[in-house]
Amino acid sequence: MVKKQQAPEIKVAADNAALNLMAVEEFCRCAKAAIAAHNRFCVALSGGNTPRAVYSLLATKKDALPWDKIYIFFGDERHVPPEHSDSNYRMANESLLSRVPLPMKNIYRVHAELDAKVAAQEYEDQLREFYQLQDIRLQNNDWPQFDLILLGLGDDGHTASLFPGSLALTENTRIVVANWVKKFNEYRITLTFPVLNQAAQVMFLVSGESKAQILKDVLNLDSANPYPAQRVQPVNGRLLWLLDQPAARLL
């Protein structure tokens, strides 16, 4: 039984362009608040198509943020090299990372050119070192806390690379796993729910008519068979859904 979830915060923009602007404004607000609070902003970027325009618009605001205090991670990555057209890193690098004065050392790329399980373990080790976490095998449930995690919504209700029916959905001790995705017959490397739910803020970006039905289903908090995206319930953080009108059509 899914525990009764608190109603998420939903903001609807008139169209995709307005959504991109709203997302950039929220990103900058989050970044400035985090830097004011603890002198750095740690953000996990989402992949897929929706965020590309957000990242491109953000790159035009490059003078608005102290990029040397911003640390870039990825919520998930496809099991491909960084130059592959499917690479989330490549998309983010082309649209944002290569266009702002970010020190290379501040960008934590998933080395998805490696064996998927090796890449996942290496990314987990990097996160453990960055956040100075103890060894999870001590069961101390020390989780990395991102200031912001950007997420998208797939038309099957997946988010990051947490797909319906995949093993990663029940992972509760690892920070990063290699998740076999049957529908694609490939591995993905993904942050796990405990990490997503430790974030200070999670921001879903959902755009377009094609997402209207799945969005309605996912935001139906009473559904007995929860979609993966419904299991993003920040323990203490803010959950914000940024939508455009076409995606929000059925709400």
Ligand code: 6PG
């Ligand atoms: C990925 C993303 C994935 C994405 C959704 C929505 O690696 O593709 O992490 O979760 O956010 O599939 O993708 P679109 O934005 O392309 O609709």
